[in-house]
Amino acid sequence: MSSSRVRENRREVRIHDSSYELSTDLADYIAELYESSIKERGTFAIAISGGSLISLMRELLRPAYTTTIDWSKWCIFWTDERVVPKNHVDSNYKLANDLLLSMLPIIPSHVHTVKGTLSAQEAASKYGYVIRQLVRTRVIKASRSNDCPKFDLILLDMGVDGHVASLFPNHPVLEVKSEWVTFIVDSPEHPPERITFTLSVINSAANVVVVATGEEKAQAVRMAIDDVGPEHPLLPARMVQPSKGKLVWFLDNEAASMLKRNS
Numbered sequence: 001m002s003s004s005r006v007r008e009n010r011r012e013v014r015i016h017d018s019s020y021e022l023s024t025d026l027a028d029y030i031a032e033l034y035e036s037s038i039k040e041r042g043t044f045a046i047a048i049s050g051g052s053l054i055s056l057m058r059e060l061l062r063p064a065y066t067t068t069i070d071w072s073k074w075c076i077f078w079t080d081e082r083v084v085p086k087n088h089v090d091s092n093y094k095l096a097n098d099l100l101l102s103m104l105p106i107i108p109s110h111v112h113t114v115k116g117t118l119s120a121q122e123a124a125s126k127y128g129y130v131i132r133q134l135v136r137t138r139v140i141k142a143s144r145s146n147d148c149p150k151f152d153l154i155l156l157d158m159g160v161d162g163h164v165a166s167l168f169p170n171h172p173v174l175e176v177k178s179e180w181v182t183f184i185v186d187s188p189e190h191p192p193e194r195i196t197f198t199l200s201v202i203n204s205a206a207n208v209v210v211v212a213t214g215e216e217k218a219q220a221v222r223m224a225i226d227d228v229g230p231e232h233p234l235l236p237a238r239m240v241q242p243s244k245g246k247l248v249w250f251l252d253n254e255a256a257s258m259l260k261r262n263s
């Protein structure tokens with residue numbers, strides 16, 4: 001197995017030779033963060049996204065994890081969701097449930113789904129309310145520096161255009177600071193109506209992971225990590241900068257191919 005790691009302050013970039021290596025390292029890292037959260041406060045509040053991240057997380061289905069992790073301690077959230085019913089082919093919940101969650105003994109009431117049968121605005125407001133209640137009851141930690149939730153781990157899957165969650169480049173949604181969860185009705189990617197965590201919530205997390213694989217993402221990875229490309233000042237992946245937490249990028253060689261340290 002070969003991989004390289006570069007650490008700077010609270011940011012780390014892990015580059016792997018294959019998606020298999022990436023997914024095993026990702027599963028180990030998630031398990032490590034789970035253990036430290038359990039030790040610290042007895043619960044693990046994790047927010048996941050859609051995309052190929054879910055397939056990469058399937059390494060967690062190996063007995064090394066299924067038998068050692070206490071899944072009843074996991075509380076699952078979505079960083080973003082398409083405004084569709086839970087059984088719809090576009091649902092991020094359905095993707096995660098079909099490929100991962102349904103195979104793990106997670107307590108159903110700990111799986112906090114978005115109400116995709118409401119309007120986008122109502123679904124965002126309702127999800128924000130659910131999160132607010134869980135911060136109050138300490139299922140999710142509260143940030144000390146602002147009143148935001150402090151998720152133990154937020155997992156993001158970066159798109160080719162550099163979007164994360166449903167925060168798209170140069171979209172006004174990037175400016176929303178007053179809400180924890182907001183909505184859009186004009187997503188450049190199908191489907192148009194989505195709810196999403198705001199950057200305030202993402203950047204308040206204790207740990208954030210961004211996953212990107214494939215050559216087609218190399219340019220956005222370069223802009224986000226090497227901080228180049230003034231033509232895209234509002235690149236969401238570059239705006240992921242946890243204020244107190246730790247950020248780890250999980251890349252394969254192809255996605256990392258344009259990084260300065262690789263050239």
Ligand SMILES: O=C(O)[C@H](O)[C@@H](O)[C@H](O)[C@H](O)COP(=O)(O)O
Binds near residue numbers: 052092157159
């Ligand atoms: O809500 C969405 O439209 C998707 O979930 C999307 O955000 C996805 O995560 C990225 O586009 C990366 O997708 P891939 O990992 O499949 O490239």
